[in-house]
Amino acid sequence: MTALTRRALLVGGALLVGIGPARAALPGSLAEAPRIDAWIRLDPDGSVTVLTGKAELGQGIKTALIQVAAEELGLDPAVLRLITADTELTPDEGYTAGSHSMQDSATAIRLAAAAARALLVQAAALRLGARAETLSVADGAVAAPDGRRLHFAELAAEIDLDAPVPEATALREPGTRTLVGRPLPRVDIPAKVAGGPAYVQDIRAPGMVHARIVRPPRPGARLVALETEAVAARPGVIRVHRDGDFLAVVAEREYAAVTAMRALAAHAVWQGGTPVPEPDALFADLAGREAKRTIIHEAGAGTPVPAGRTITAQYRRRYQMHGSIGPSCAVAEFDGTRLTVWSHAQGMFPLRKALAEMLALPEVQVRCIHVEGSGCYGHNGADDAAGDAALLAHALLGRPVRVQYTREQEHLWEPYGGAMMTQVSAVLGPDGRIADWDYAVRSPTHLTRPPGAGQLLSARMLESPFPAPPPKALPQPEGGGDRNAIPLYRFARARVAHDFVAAMPLRVSALRSLGAYMNVFSIESLMDEAAEAAGADPVAFRLAHLDDPRARAVIEATAARFGWGAALPKGRGAGFAFARYKNLAGYCAVAVEVAVERESGRVRLVRAQAALDAGEIVNPHGLRDQIEGGIIQAMSWSLFEAVAHDATGPTSRDWSTYPIARFPDIPERLDVHLIDRPGAPFLGAGEVAQGPTAAALANAIRQAASVRLRELPMRPELVKAAIGV
Amino acid sequence: MPTLTVNGRARTVAAEPDTPLLYVLRDELGLNGAKFGCGLGQCGACTVEVEGRAVLSCLTPIGVLEGRPVTTVEGLGSPEAPGPLQAAFIAENAAQCGYCIAGMVMRAHALLRENPHPGEDEIRAALRLNLCRCGTHMRILAAVRRAAGRPSPAAGGGS
Numbered sequence: 001m002t003a004l005t006r007r008a009l010l011v012g013g014a015l016l017v018g019i020g021p022a023r024a025a026l027p028g029s030l031a032e033a034p035r036i037d038a039w040i041r042l043d044p045d046g047s048v049t050v051l052t053g054k055a056e057l058g059q060g061i062k063t064a065l066i067q068v069a070a071e072e073l074g075l076d077p078a079v080l081r082l083i084t085a086d087t088e089l090t091p092d093e094g095y096t097a098g099s100h101s102m103q104d105s106a107t108a109i110r111l112a113a114a115a116a117r118a119l120l121v122q123a124a125a126l127r128l129g130a131r132a133e134t135l136s137v138a139d140g141a142v143a144a145p146d147g148r149r150l151h152f153a154e155l156a157a158e159i160d161l162d163a164p165v166p167e168a169t170a171l172r173e174p175g176t177r178t179l180v181g182r183p184l185p186r187v188d189i190p191a192k193v194a195g196g197p198a199y200v201q202d203i204r205a206p207g208m209v210h211a212r213i214v215r216p217p218r219p220g221a222r223l224v225a226l227e228t229e230a231v232a233a234r235p236g237v238i239r240v241h242r243d244g245d246f247l248a249v250v251a252e253r254e255y256a257a258v259t260a261m262r263a264l265a266a267h268a269v270w271q272g273g274t275p276v277p278e279p280d281a282l283f284a285d286l287a288g289r290e291a292k293r294t295i296i297h298e299a300g301a302g303t304p305v306p307a308g309r310t311i312t313a314q315y316r317r318r319y320q321m322h323g324s325i326g327p328s329c330a331v332a333e334f335d336g337t338r339l340t341v342w343s344h345a346q347g348m349f350p351l352r353k354a355l356a357e358m359l360a361l362p363e364v365q366v367r368c369i370h371v372e373g374s375g376c377y378g379h380n381g382a383d384d385a386a387g388d389a390a391l392l393a394h395a396l397l398g399r400p401v402r403v404q405y406t407r408e409q410e411h412l413w414e415p416y417g418g419a420m421m422t423q424v425s426a427v428l429g430p431d432g433r434i435a436d437w438d439y440a441v442r443s444p445t446h447l448t449r450p451p452g453a454g455q456l457l458s459a460r461m462l463e464s465p466f467p468a469p470p471p472k473a474l475p476q477p478e479g480g481g482d483r484n485a486i487p488l489y490r491f492a493r494a495r496v497a498h499d500f501v502a503a504m505p506l507r508v509s510a511l512r513s514l515g516a517y518m519n520v521f522s523i524e525s526l527m528d529e530a531a532e533a534a535g536a537d538p539v540a541f542r543l544a545h546l547d548d549p550r551a552r553a554v555i556e557a558t559a560a561r562f563g564w565g566a567a568l569p570k571g572r573g574a575g576f577a578f579a580r581y582k583n584l585a586g587y588c589a590v591a592v593e594v595a596v597e598r599e600s601g602r603v604r605l606v607r608a609q610a611a612l613d614a615g616e617i618v619n620p621h622g623l624r625d626q627i628e629g630g631i632i633q634a635m636s637w638s639l640f641e642a643v644a645h646d647a648t649g650p651t652s653r654d655w656s657t658y659p660i661a662r663f664p665d666i667p668e669r670l671d672v673h674l675i676d677r678p679g680a681p682f683l684g685a686g687e688v689a690q691g692p693t694a695a696a697l698a699n700a701i702r703q704a705a706s707v708r709l710r711e712l713p714m715r716p717e718l719v720k721a722a723i724g725v
Numbered sequence: 726m727p728t729l730t731v732n733g734r735a736r737t738v739a740a741e742p743d744t745p746l747l748y749v750l751r752d753e754l755g756l757n758g759a760k761f762g763c764g765l766g767q768c769g770a771c772t773v774e775v776e777g778r779a780v781l782s783c784l785t786p787i788g789v790l791e792g793r794p795v796t797t798v799e800g801l802g803s804p805e806a807p808g809p810l811q812a813a814f815i816a817e818n819a820a821q822c823g824y825c826i827a828g829m830v831m832r833a834h835a836l837l838r839e840n841p842h843p844g845e846d847e848i849r850a851a852l853r854l855n856l857c858r859c860g861t862h863m864r865i866l867a868a869v870r871r872a873a874g875r876p877s878p879a880a881g882g883g884s
Contacts, residue, residue, distance in 0.1 A: 058822025058859055185815060190804035192823030193811045193830055195758030195797065202757045255740070255748040258764075325762050325770055325858045326824040374762075375822030375859045407763040621818050625864065629821055632860030655767040655856065663849040666862040669878060 027681070028107025029053065030165055033091035036119075037161035039112035040069065046140060046153030048073060048080055050109055053093025054101040055085040055346065055370040056188060059686050060622035061101045063186045067618050068106050071179040072113035072172060074137035077187075085348040085370035095347035095449065097378070097510060098478060099585050099684025106618065106682055108165075114172070115165045123158040124150045174616075174678035181676065183621040188372070200344050200371040201329045205400035208331065209238055210254040211392050212261035213458075214247040215409055218649040219507070220274030223247060227267040234260050241395055244463035248392055250401065261406075273648050276505045283316050286419055291442060291499035296476050297486040300493035306435040308427040311530050315424075315522040317712040319416040319506055319643035321652065323660055326374025327410035328381035332389035333400040339366045339393065343386035344373025347449060351383055354450035355390045358459045358466060377633070379449050379509035381405055381414045387456035408653045413457060416643050416650075417511030418444035418504060420481060422522040432534040433544060434489070439523070440497040443481025444504040445471035446514040457507075473500040474514070478582050484516035484691060487523050488580050489545035506643070506650065513687035516581060517634070520691020521698065521712060524577035528699040529708065538576050538699065539564055550675075551580060554589040554611040557673050562591035562609035571595055572606065573704025577695035581688035586614040588685070590631060590692040592667075594700040601720030603701055605635050607669040608693075614685035617676045623685055627672045630689030636661035638694040641713050727787050731756070732800030742788025746780075747771045749787050750797060758798035758827040762856070769855030772828035773797045779835035779854075798827040801834060810834055813872040814865075821859035829855050833869045842873055 025031045033039070033053075041049040050069045056062045062082055070077040083089050085096070093105055117137050124142035125132040127150060135142050141149045191198045216223070228240040231249060236256035241248045249264050251257035277285035331342040339361060345351050348368040356363040368386070376382055389403040405413075421442045429435030453459045454466040474480030482498035511517075531541035539559045546552055555578050558564075568574060573596065578589040593606040610627050617623060640659055644652045652658035698709050707722035728737045729746075731754060738753045745764075750756045750773070762770030764783045771783040774796040802808030807815060810830055820826045829852065836843055836851040843851070848869050857865065867877060 058820075058824075060821070183818075186818055186820070189815050189818065189820045189823065190807060190811075192820045192826050193798065193814045194802055194804045194807050195756060195799035195827060196804040197757055198823065199757075199760075201761065204755065253748075254752045255744050258748070323858055324824075325768060325822075325856055326760060327762075372822070374824035377858070404761065407765060407767075625818060625821060625861065628863050629860030632862055633858065636860075654763060654765055660856065660858065661862075662856065663852040663862060663866075666849065666866070670863050 026165065026167065027111070029091060029093050029104040030108045030111060033108065034164045036112045036115050036163055036165055038091045039109050040116045040161060042116065042152060042156050042159070042161060044153065044156050046151050046156055048075060048152070050080055050082045051090045052082065052105045052109060053085050053091040054105040055096040056372050057096055057346070058375040059101070059626060060186050060619065062188055063184055064102065064618045064622055065106055065109055066187060067179045067184050068110040069113040071177055072110055072117055074117070075140055077179065077184060079140065087348050087352045087368045092349040095350065097346050099581060099686040099688065102618065102682035103684055110171060111165050111169050115169045116161055118169065119159040119161070120152060120155050123155045180616070180618050181620070181678070184619055198372060199326070200331060200342050200373050201326060201404065203331045203342055203371065203402065205331060205333065207398070208400040208402055209250050209252060209396065210257040211248050211250045211389070211401050211403045212257045213388055213403065213405065213409065214249070214261055214265045214268055215413060216245060216270050218273040221270040221272050223268055224271045225269035231260050231264045231267060234263065239396065240264060241392060243391065244465060245461035246391065246458045248388065250392060250396065275647055276645050276649055278647055279645060282318065282419055283421060285505065286421055286442060286501065289501045289503060291501045294498045294500065295495065296479070296482055296498050297494060297496035299491065303493055305493065306427055306429050308429045308435055309533060310425060310427050311526065311533055312425040313526055313529060313710060315422045315518070315525060315710045317420045317518045317521070319419050320511060320637050320641045321411065321416050321643055321658060322377045322380040322414055322511055323658060324374040324376055324380050324410060327405040327407055328385035329373060329402065329404045330382070330386040330389035331400055331402045332386070332393035334393040334397060336397055337365055339390060341366070341368045341386050341390055342371045343368060343382060344371060344376065345382035345386055346376065346379065350449060350451040351386055354383070354453045354456055355387065357453035358387060358456060359390060359394050377512040378417070379415050381410050383450055383455065384413065384457040388458050391458060411653050411658060412650050415448055415507045415509035418446065418508035420515065420518045422518060424522060424526045426526060426530055428530055428534055432536060434491050434530055435493065437487065437491040437494040439485060439495070440499055441482055441485045441515060441519055442499040442501060443515050444501045444508050445473060446480040446508070446510050447472065447474055448507070448509040471502050473498065477584060479515065481515040482519070483514045483582055484519040484579060486583060488548065488551060488583055489542070490547055491545070506645065512633070513581070513690035516579070516687065517637070517690045517694060518712070520577065520579040521694040524579070524692065524695030525698050525710065528702065537565070542578060550587050550613050551578065553675060554578065554587045554613050557611040557675065558589035558591050558609055561611070561671065561673055564591060568593065571598070571704060573700040573702065575696040575698065575700025575703060577692040577699060579688065579691050581684060585684035586612060586688040588612050588627065588688040588692055590689060590696045592696045592700050594697060594704055596701055596704040596719065598705060598723055598725055601716035601718070601723065603639055603697070603714060603716070603719060604665065605667045605697065607667050609671050610689060611673040611675060612685060612688065613675040613677065613683070615677050615680040615683040617674055618682070620674050623674055624672045626686050627689050628670055630687065631670060631693045632661060632666065634690045634693035635697065638697050638712055639714055642715070727791060729787060729790055730792070730794045732796055738787065740787060743786045746773070746782040746785045746787050746790060746795065750782060756797050756799055760824055760827060762825070768825070769832060770825050770828045772831040772855060774831055774835050777835065777838050779832050798830050801830065810837065810872045814868040817864050817868040817871060819861060819864040819868040821861050825855060825857045829857070829865050833872070837873055842875065
């Protein structure tokens with residue numbers, strides 16, 4: 001915001017000083033929370049607490065944040081305390097999403113820790129009568145060259161961290177770092193492998209009761225008759241709760257809640273529902289829906305359309321789900337005034353707004369605390385579970401209520417990654433390069449998260465329902481359905497359109513990488529189609545259209561390490577793809593080798609090689625694991641996963657009706673090469689592998705079996721049909 | 726009331742014999758290791774050992790477990806003093822969200838008990854019953870190989 005204001009003040013090349021905010025925007029989340037003690041607290045005993053508004057989702061953010069803070073403060077990482085997203089304690093950093101945590105939160109924490117170090121040094125310089133620049137900070141103390149030391153505890157009373165982080169805060173020099181850039185072991189793994197309390201599912205509050213929800217048999221069905229007496233009379237059942245179409249049962253013990261839920265479901269009569277297009281009609285339906293077109297990119301519009309060979313293609317993607325291994329869970333407690341909710345949702349502050357609105361409570365009376373759950377990969381059932389726990393806690397004063405969804409509820413009711421379509425038309429000029437590019441992506445929204453109460457599933461079902469807010473498109477440059485729709489390649493003429501479809505038959509929201517998965521799949525598939533038409537090597541063809549040296553570096557490293565161009569056995573194929581996530585975050589190239597079984601159409605990922613540039617590396621293992629995980633997850637999405645549905649709604653209710661990759665599907669080798677850029681800004685990396693993996697697989701299938709797959713997932717039946725066996 | 730032997734201790738539990746072991750472990754005995762993932766025997770997050778063999782605790786009623794020792798991940802070590810297999814998972818960063826990991830550890834533990842030096846295909850075959858959604862598979866495989874004293878596949882090259 002401040003940067004924009006400042007830019008606006010540049011009139012005719014002259015900066016008009018003294019009007020508007022004088023400060024340039026501080027980097028990362030310091031722009032919203034500029035004070036040191038928003039991020040770093042120093043107790044009188046010298047102990048340091050780090051605060052972040054971001055949440056651990058399994059991406060290893062806790063470890064990386066501890067590393068940057070410990071580095072700047074000269075502390076053993078083991079002594080740092082870290083508090084993650086909590087509406088009462090931490091800064092509001094919105095959602096933990098969009099691969100923003102390092103660039104937003106780690107940047108802020110790092111600078112706040114450096115600013116705290118500077119204050120400690122100043123205070124020590126005064127006490128010791130020494131020049132600040134001669135002092136060093138290590139092991140929780142400030143030391144003078146003559147050996148005198150002052151522990152942080154001795155300085156704590158003399159410094160005030162309730163001060164802004166100065167613009168000129170100096171970080172430790174890259175060459176002197178001892179923690180940043182090192183593979184510090186993940187701080188959260190020991191508890192996870194040994195049964196320590198690690199998840200919201202592990203909360204056992206005194207007096208806590210267990211709730212289970214009874215959902216309609218299909219979306220849009222209404223509860224028309226309910227017999228509750230038999231269930232309410234079951235031993236251990238505390239309450240059968242009904243509010244409109246929101247139906248739940250609460251019991252003292254968990255298994256009693258499970259059996260009561262089953263019994264209650266048998267006593268509920270539902271009618272109606274919202275029709276869904278049959279799977280065969282899915283794309284015809286999407287194509288026919290009203291859409292709002294935005295031209296998000298136009299280059300060379302004044303120049304004539306060049307002559308050349310035109311290559312056109314359409315790509316499609318079916319609904320896909322987050323499929324968290326642990327169904328969503330939440331615990332809530334209401335004392336008559338204050339509501340406290342423990343949740344694994346991605347945004348505690350937006351969740352607080354939604355809960356406050358739903359229960360007509362002032363926001364200050366609602367506290368949301370993040371506790372880890374199973375990995376979410378976007379907007380899964382976590383917010384809904386928190387909403388349900390809040391509704392039930394509100395009805396059961398003083399009893400903490402734990403809501404645990406069933407597998408079927410998570411599968412059927414989570415908001416999916418939406419079905420999408422793209423259309424590309426490219427003109428290959430006489431020089432063998434793309435001279436004109438015309439691209440359109442048709443997509444629903446990729447964000448239906450809180451803060452609106454109407455984004456909570458059960459809030460829509462109440463006697464006095466909160467309607468779902470109208471879906472919105474996310475704006476460029478990050479985009480939603482149009483995320484990564486603008487190619488990074490240099491084309492003389494290009495036009496990119498986003499056709500935003502507001503009304504969708506199935507509930508949709510953010511799934512890891514949003515539209516980037518589909519857009520990168522489309523662009524990188526078309527690049528191979530064009531390279532083939534030009535008779536060019538796909539890697540060389542990409543490089544011929546790229547100026548950015550960092551983009552070129554990941555492509556060249558991937559190709560070299562993969563052994564690009566080497567002959568492969570019959571039935572095998574190699575494929576390549578590249579993207580810079582959102583065109584502004586991490587750079588990633590992926591090369592894969594696949595084996596295609598012609599008779600069955602089955603595709604197996606044999607090996608993969610990736611290279612990543614995410615700016616300065618804090619924890620190389622953390623980054624490697626994000627890319628490894630991204631490739632395997634995207635392989636699973638791209639080869640196996642589509643939400644099954646019929647005319648009444650989704651039918652993918654478990655892992656047999658929504659199969660995902662298992663160990664025999666895992667590649668023999670998966671190598672990730674990291675390019676470190678010490679001193680460069682952090683670039684988000686958590687979602688960058690999704691799109692390139694999908695396209696690399698399609699491109700490899702093309703080479704292995706001479707067929708071009710343009711629909712995700714590339715299931716065996718599609719491959720087999722394309723091969724024509 | 727049924728008596729169970731869990732991690733070497735006899736425990737009398739206030740639960741009906743048809744109660745799945747998972748709920749007894751988590752709610753009666755306060756153990757976090759076994760996880761509710763599907764309740765259908767499809768994902769393996771609830772895997773524990775019964776008499777040394779991997780069992781899905783979400784499908785196993787406690788009524789069939791009298792006198793049959795149950796081991797959960799807590800029985801292999803603690804966060805502060807992890808057992809050798811747990812230490813291998815920690816050393817290999819073999820968890821992202823980690824929700825599936827206790828089940829993976831128990832599945833691998835049962836495999837190594839039966840077959841201390843499994844081949845790569847045997848490891849993958851044993852773990853196929855357990856789902857991981859974060860894509861931590863390469864790390865999990867590395868952890869099991871490490872615990873089995875097997876080298877990782879050689880770096881460089883490919884197939």
